[in-house]
Amino acid sequence: MNENEHSNQGGVGAAAPTCAAAAAHPPVETCVSKIDASCRVPLLALFGGAALWLVLGLVLGILAMMSFHKPDMFADCAFLTFGRAQAAANDLLLYGFAIPAALGVMLWIFSRLSQAPLALPIVPIAAANLWHGGVLVGTISILLGFSTGHPWLEYPRAAAVLLFAGFMLVAVSAAATMGFRNHRELYPSHWFLFAALLWFAWSYGTANLFLVSNHAPRGVVQAIIDWWLTNNLLFVWLALAGIGIAFYFLPKLAGQPLAGSGYAVFAFLTLVFFGTWCGIPPSAPVPAWLPTISAFAALLSLIPIIAIAIIAMKTVWGSGTACMGGPFCFIRFGTLSFVASGILYVSEFCPRYSRGLDFTWFNFGVTQWQLLGFAGMILCGAIYEILPRVMQRKLPFAFLAKANFYLFAGGVVLYVIPLVIGGVEQGMKLRDANIAFADASSAALIFLRISTTGQLVILLGALCLLLNIFVMTMQWKLGLVKTFVTAVKDSLVEGSAYQPLPCDKEAKP
């Protein structure tokens, strides 16, 4: 992994070009400094916004939960009432944080795997601005009461158009980078991440065209389409993006090849073919064939979850790499979270369990686990691994990056486990009609108190991420100004200040 060592001064890390890429190994990249540099501004634009939205989403989530601790707190404040603040917080975590951060990591992985600089680097910069603009418009709309009323599709049309346009532009750049690759062989991460591009565009586009249009279908079909979208974003999309990223970093960080490429094909195909049919709850007031298909698909979705668990375990096992709160820790925790939250998610579609789990905090907890424990962990780990490379400078606060891991890990456990347990208990009480409803719902309050503590801990972790990215960006901008000033000065004194990058010299065959 010498070619991946951090380098303070631009481009010293470039190694001799070799083409000894085993099928199960991410190819050994050449001239990485040039590739990394090509990703710099697009990634900063995507990651910076994502970190900001993560913090804001967590803050809004905490404010929303305050309604359960002090019910009259926001009685005079329409935009912080639970229904609005919680919807805005959820969307900030998914659309504000998880998706743009995953897109940024994806662009970098694609150009690394392609052994070519990012294609059309200006496009994702514009796209990031469109995307973040869309998130801003959407969040403000929800808080002002202009949500569409469809869970996970709350952003009104103006915001949805911006998001969709931004995503398509990133997808163009990502697909072009993948298409013009110098290293022709595809790696498993390619499959997952490339499928994720198609997945979001299709499901988000479909849902918006059907539901956020002037001719929405009548009646309960709206709910069915929304369930389809929710499942395809929260379960399948996050799995495709998160596991695609984990399959790139786990072997690199463990220093071992990805175990069993055959397994990976199997996991990928079963995930896309079975996972996408889940989503219709067993008790839904719809024709019975719909929840039946979902229940069956959910059972089959255990196959890819277990396959991914086996691949990840075999890849990491015996690597002897100490993680010490570094990116390896993040990505291992995230993969573990994927398996655990995936199994819980799938169990919600089993008719036998759903009678007790429906309409409780269980589903809420599992969703937050998927978003923060799985996607959030893997993405933060990837960002900490990538940022020093693309910026070609060290993290300003390396200890905060480690603190981020421990805060996230503790926070996620404190946040979601009480919700899951409280949900099961609430569900058992709801099933018994002799227990008054008010007692059943107030029994969950103690669990909510613990989980809000968890949210606060996660927020501290997210602040570490934001601080690192923010200070790094500022340092870089300051550096740019300094370079500019020296260049102007030098040119006034004598000749050109241009120094060829190391890659320009080495890239000759």
Added chain:
Amino acid sequence: MKTGFSVFLAAFVALGASWYGLVYGPVKQLGGAKETTILQSSDKWPLQRTGDATLGLQIYRAAGCAACHTEQIRQTGAVNVILLTDLGVHQPADFKEFMKSLMVVPELMNYSNTIVGNLENWNGELPGTLYRGDSGDAVSELGKRLKPLGIKTEAGIVARGADIARGWGYRQSVAADYLYDAPVQLGSLRAGPDLSNIGVRSPDANWQLQHLYAPRSIVKNSTMPAFRFLFTLRKKMDGQDAPDALVLKPEFAPAAGYEVVPTAEARQLAAYLVSLKNNAPLYEAPFTPITAAK
């Protein structure tokens, strides 16, 4: 998975199939649904909402009420019930004797323990439950045997399940119930009770308004946030209460000389809540409103 095209193809076929099954299929099957007819009636279902209630649905959406409230009733099956409503000229003791003699009828033999048990617990009050169970045959047989004697019974189907037992509805929710909802807000969390039938449980709009303004003035340990932003606090005109001012308990009432009046949004939301009813038997979700026999 050797080329980008094969990856694209796999993803395309996988997502396309689920799109066809879970989006296109339901749109074809249900997207053109029309109103249905209530069972044993010529009335249409669902009912068209009043203008205020239709606007109120948008307030419900804007405030995100569906984050804590569901609008769907589950049931775990149904049960046949036959109630005794009138003994005619007969005495309860004679009736009990007669019923015991009926237990040799083949349709009733399997249920004789249940029926006799019910009779022994029965203290002569009307209506009394003769049989409650899975067998529709036993119910119709009992009705058939008792009718010629001038004994009146009422048979019906009752939905079963915790939601029904809590009084949240009469039957499970079905697709037809949501025809006029735009958007359809089923909800996924019951931090608060189900609202499918709130218009039957609390039909008084003033109750709804008071509850929205100060939930704990009505339900002591309610966890619902107050929605005071839907109301206006203003000075009384000439010291007189306005006709639409809320009547509140002293500890929730505003300072002397002030009154709380609902805004248009609050009134619309209350109208919407009152319009939520789950009390019509449908072909796909039958029940008999036997409570009417009392």
